[in-house]
Amino acid sequence: MADAGANRRGIAALTAAMAAFAVNDALIKAAGQQLPVGQILFLRGVITLCVFTLALAAMRQLGTLPLAASPRVAARALVEALASACFVTALVHMHMADLVAILLSAPLMMTAMAVVFLREQVGWRRWSAVILGLIGALFVVKPTPGTLDIWALLGVAAALFSAMRDLMTARINLAVPAVTVSFAGALAAIGCGLTVGLNESWQLPEIVPAGLVLVASLFVAGGTYLMVHAFRGVDISIVSPFRYTLLLWGGIAGFIAFGEIPDGWSAFGAALIVASGLYTLHREAVRRHSFQIPPAPR
Numbered sequence: 001m002a003d004a005g006a007n008r009r010g011i012a013a014l015t016a017a018m019a020a021f022a023v024n025d026a027l028i029k030a031a032g033q034q035l036p037v038g039q040i041l042f043l044r045g046v047i048t049l050c051v052f053t054l055a056l057a058a059m060r061q062l063g064t065l066p067l068a069a070s071p072r073v074a075a076r077a078l079v080e081a082l083a084s085a086c087f088v089t090a091l092v093h094m095h096m097a098d099l100v101a102i103l104l105s106a107p108l109m110m111t112a113m114a115v116v117f118l119r120e121q122v123g124w125r126r127w128s129a130v131i132l133g134l135i136g137a138l139f140v141v142k143p144t145p146g147t148l149d150i151w152a153l154l155g156v157a158a159a160l161f162s163a164m165r166d167l168m169t170a171r172i173n174l175a176v177p178a179v180t181v182s183f184a185g186a187l188a189a190i191g192c193g194l195t196v197g198l199n200e201s202w203q204l205p206e207i208v209p210a211g212l213v214l215v216a217s218l219f220v221a222g223g224t225y226l227m228v229h230a231f232r233g234v235d236i237s238i239v240s241p242f243r244y245t246l247l248l249w250g251g252i253a254g255f256i257a258f259g260e261i262p263d264g265w266s267a268f269g270a271a272l273i274v275a276s277g278l279y280t281l282h283r284e285a286v287r288r289h290s291f292q293i294p295p296a297p298r
Contacts, residue, residue: 003233010234013226014242020223022249025096026257027216032092034209036200040088042193043205047217048224049186055179055225067176068184076168076181077188080224083161085192090154097260100250102155104137107240109163114236117167122237126280130237133244133276139269166240169231178228185224241280244273 031040056062067073090099111130114120172181205213230239247270254260 006233007235007238010230010232010239011242014230014239015245017223017226017230018243018246019249020219020226022246022253024216024219024223025091025250026253027212027219028088029091029096030257031209031212031216032088035205035213036197036202037085037089037092038193038195038197038200039202039205040193040213041085041189041196043210043213044217044220045186045189045193047214048221049183049190051218051221052179052183052186052225056177056183059177059179061177061179064177064180065183067180068187070176072168072172073176073181073184074188076165076172077184079161079165079168080185081188081192083158083165084189085196086154086158086161089196090151090158093151094155096250096254096258098152099155100246101137102152103159103162104244104246105134105156106159106163106166107243108134109160110166110240111237113163113167114240120235120237126237129276129279130241132279133241133273136269136272136276137244137247139265139272166227166231167236169228170234170236172232174233178225178232181228182221182224186221238280241277244277247273 028040028044035043053062056065068077087099087103090102108130111122111127115122169181251260251266251270
């Protein structure tokens with residue numbers, strides 16, 4: 001069981017990461033109207049790799065780069081690259097709201113994986129809170145049967161890979177710096193972009209789409225770094241539900257970029273999401289209190 005402070009740190013990091021990813025999603029979707037997916041993945045990977053290299057140099061941790069080739073870090077990087085490829089491909093062809101609804105099934109997947117692989121103890125109350133958050137997400141985005149096509153299936157794959165990535169992050173030794181883990185992910189993204197690009201026709205990007213990818217890369221670099229911190233040394237089943245804040249940040253990004261205004265059902269769904277998060281924190285406090293109470297004298 002993780003320290004309460006570590007869980008609070010994970011929650012804050014995950015919430016900030018979701019905000020960064022929401023901005024990235026809007027920018028990438030706009031750039032995807034002019035650039036192929038593989039080229040976007042490659043360019044974003046190169047830029048984020050440069051950012052993480054500079055960060056490692058500034059922190060005097062370039063000597064940790066060999067750790068990026070360790071089995072657990074490399075495996076996580078590969079899964080992260082697959083998640084990015086599936087997500088960006090689906091994002092270009094789907095409405096952001098529908099894709100976010102599918103992606104937010106990841107916390108439920110990860111909670112189940114944490115129980116099976118990490119043997120975390122999750123009671124029915126916390127299961128109910130996670131499911132309530134998922135129901136709230138469906139109220140917000142209101143996915144329709146028409147979204148269940150090949151692109152939606154790619155969205156499901158992105159959710160599954162995202163859950164696997166976060167679970168694998170929790171298994172990486174804390175001695176490996178978060179920036180080094182993020183560096184490995186960016187390197188894998190470059191390779192993934194080149195692989196996808198084998199079936200594409202790349203072009204010299206114009207200023208606007210290139211600028212969109214550049215800014216998006218900075219946001220995704222920050223979000224990736226925060227995501228690594230969010231799931232290290234924490235109870236995954238406690239931190240994971242706060243991925244639902246992506247709906248709130250996504251709503252803000254959607255309004256600014258596309259003029260989207262949430263309706264009454266969306267507001268109701270957002271309330272369910274917030275309620276599930278608050279209840280998860282309450283159950284965490286109750287659980288810790290029960291561990292701190294000394295046994296009664298005999």
